[in-house]
Amino acid sequence: MNDKSIKILVLCLLIFGLFLGAYESVWRQGAKKVTSNELSLNRESNEVYLEIIWDASGSMWGRDYGIEKIIKSKEILKTFAAEIDHDINLGLRIFGARRVGDLEDSFLALPFNKNNTEAVINFIANVKPLGKSPIAYSLKKAVEDLTAVNGQKYIMLVSDGIDNGAIPPKEVVKELKDNNIILHVVHIGELENDKIKTRLKEMVSLTGGNYYTYHNHREVIPTFKQ
Template structure:
């Protein structure tokens, strides 16, 4: 009886041991399987982390290409950037997530759209070319706009952004240094009898909230309206450094007061607004720009966005449109100097008019042909730069950071080729079109371009 009880007890103990062992093994198995299921979910999330979803899709036709905003790194060539600027580009790429082999087509397309958004170049639209032609045709009876007819006096005021972001570097020099160089080059080229003034804004205080009021109230004429004088102008440029916020509204308002005495009936008045960002202070710069256009000053306004992001480009373009002016986005000193050259050309024509030796309309047509060539070359340079940067970015993500798969690397390569083909095709289309309208009057050209490329 005791033996039988012992056997039963032993059997129960063994059964209990096996049951516990199996349960532990199953629990252990579940624990190892659980992370696997979890990691698959995380992989899906991983492919979307840090990717912006509220950005435009890659352009698929000429209209979309023209209207697509220039990217954060537009105008840069990664391969020849100074080391500190190259690190900043790589920092942008480091924020991209790892892409896994099971990434969906939607995830891959979002990845490509984000990459293009960083490096898309800002391609000049035909409307900008037309406005340049208008500047080129200054003084021609073909232009009915009274602002573009010869007047007895020529006055130019430059409004220069001196906010802290102008300390940012392009090619080893700060944006402020590049702007000062271009402004000096332009101002020194003005003919005898032409006047120039320089007003800076956002040059006091700092970018801190504590200094915002001080900075937003800072706008000052450092060189009053008069003929260019080298030593005085250089001294004026040395009076300020970039430091604070960006009171564009204030600067435009005060420029209107500066030029109030120069009636547009007797004066050709030109205003340049140079900024590397949006208005960060109070007021509505678009409304002030509209009041400038409606004033008796009748200025020709050129707004230059200097290395500006998409949001800044939109606001500055609206300012230009409200003033019936011209907007240009530039990313380096060469682009900045080219924009000032338009006013330089007006000054030269004005000087020749004063001397009764203005060239005829045939010369204007030849000049337009050269501008079409410059337009084509600009698109070509930007296309090559964009393609090279996208290659460098893909190589960095694949070879250096191991963030994308070989399949994804090839996908980005195919997308890059598609974009290059679109740019080539659009370049040929727009150049051919501009050549076809060169013989038209300005009014006919304006109407034709607005209808074809929807640029109102």
């Protein structure tokens, strides 16, 4: 091998060495980013996300022991907002409040936020019962809301349990289970209706949740601190 060939070989080795050094540096930076993202995801997994589904359908004008169900449900939400842990990402979905006869009248009034408690109280103040009661449709939409976040996921349905939507609520339970979403129900009125009560209890038990009423609704609050 002549001197010229040796010089070319040495030059090639130097260039290759520089390339390896640069590649290692890029690889290390990439590894740091991946590790950082993994740590971030782990931190996010400790977050708690709770979506309240509030029944503002026409049936909430009905009375429960002489008091309109809508008044009782607002009292529950006010108590809940005042006592819930402020580290919880709270969202509010409402159904039956905007249009008469609409089986898809369900909207996310307040997206998830840790500072939503006062906003919940202010938002519900002027809401009046109006339309249909698409419980299952609202649950499906809540699943969509919750699959977009990473953490412990809950739904709290505050309703009289009367569902005149197009989708049977039982069909949504599998979606809740598949997405690790726990459903709690606070049942307002219609407590003598065994069919409604049984259906609600079955739904929550299948997702690992609990059934509550107006009289013991405060007991649901500690479940979001576990």
